[in-house]
Amino acid sequence: MTIKTFQLEYDAINSRNTFTNGDTINGRIVLETDKEMKIQSLEFLAKGKASVCWTEYYGDNQSHVYWSDEKYYSIQQHILRESRQDGSEIIGKGKHLFPFSFKIPEERMPSSFYSTIGRVVHKLKAELKQSMKLKKKTKVHFKFVSRADMDVPRLMVPQHGCKDKRLAFGSGTVSFDVCIDKTGYKPGEAITVTTEINNQSSRLVKPKLILYERRSFFAQGRRKLETRQVLKAKADGVDPNSGKRTVAKVIPIPTELSPSIMNCSIIKLEYRLQVYLDIKFSSNPGIKAPIIILPEVLDMRHLPPSYSDFGFEAFGNPAPPTRGTTPQATEPPPSYETSAMYPAFPSVDYKTAM
Missing domain, CATH: 2.60.40.640 (Immunoglobulin-like)
Structure with a gap:
């Protein structure tokens, strides 16, 4: 056994351990080995994605799987790249910490959500490549709360x-x-x-x-x-x-x-x-x-302004409301x-x- 520990850690920025658009996640990849080893590359990835999947059955022997996904971001950082002529890097025995920093995009995307049929996942991932055939992966999910969810007049x-x-x-x-x-x-x-x-x-x-x-x-x-x-x-x-x-x-x-x-x-x-x-x-x-x-x-004290063209019929509409003029108090x-x-x-x- 060469690798004793391979995991991701990140630092919380609030008591709820949640993140939103524009926040920066700082953390580290922890790699501990019991002897010197060669690695070809170490990569950090951050991904946000929604996916759904379910099966419908027709009669006794017929079924159909319905699925779809929606990708929001996929960010890759090369923590270690091959630097030697043989395309490898030497890692000594012991515990090694490789820091990373990732800023969550400002784009409109949904909060973390989980169910048996669909989910919205925001995750951090690390991939360690020792050779063409030998790879090791680790990942961790973080709780994302969308600032776009608040954009409702x-x-x-x-x-x-x-x-x-x-x-x-x-x-x-x-x-x-x-x-x-x-x-x-x-x-x-x-x-x-x-x-x-x-x-x-x-x-x-x-x-x-x-x-x-x-x-x-x-x-x-x-x-x-x-x-x-x-x-x-x-x-x-x-x-x-x-x-x-x-x-x-x-x-x-x-x-x-x-x-x-x-x-x-x-x-x-x-x-x-x-x-x-x-x-x-x-x-x-x-x-x-x-x-x-x-x-x-x-913060309920800093809600966005009202929109004159927004009514309850817009609730559940996938298209975001367009900005209009602020209605009068007598409306x-x-x-x-x-x-x-x-x-x-x-x-x-x-x-x-x-």
Whole structure:
């Protein structure tokens, strides 16, 4: 045995051990040998890539594999190159440290993400070549949080929607008006939902809320969809024929939620909050709103300016919004109904559809 240790180490720059666009990663390749050895080259590589892959089955014996990838950067640095006439370099016995420095590109690319179907990987890699046939590799992933994920206007603007419902058999009418305090949230923050209900019916009305996660994967003209219910909550009920009542509910966002991904053409990670009224013997009227989960590194005091041409219909659109003029303060919040681009979400963990 000649090589005892061959590994990569890098230095964290914050307590979360995350990196974003423009950050520099400093580290070292650790090579420890138990005797003198010859090497032809030692290379450092940094790569960012998204990939998806799944299999669909048709009948008993037919299947098709769908896959796609999207590359963001591939950087190569020659740490050691052949310098002797025989094309090799002599490395003495013991532990050797080879430093490297790599600046993450400023280009628009998604945050690190992992699932059984698709992933976004940012990694560092080292390759040691001793001869034409003898090579050794090592790699390590680092957690990248995209600054481009923050490039979404109106994150702080409240969301608003309303709906009326006439009940069957002359039971009266119910209307409700919902306001959500904003659109963008960090994991661990709380969503404040205020619902004004006008119950002019003979039935008890119970406001309920569900936060859904939706994962979409795209390859070769096909889409695979996974949905799951993140959390559900209910607010105080409103008695029959009680007129107008205001009900408020605060919903904490789980800290383990991944940031929304809206800047990748083959993977989309989106969230939606559904607010509906549970009414016995009636279909339940509901309102849906997009919720954007922000990276933890985002400072909410330094959000980008609003865009006049951005509405909820742009949520989930792979094309980035174009810059426009800043809307006036009197401009009303966007309606929920402009954002209803989702199919009905089932209440099961990761329901899969094609």
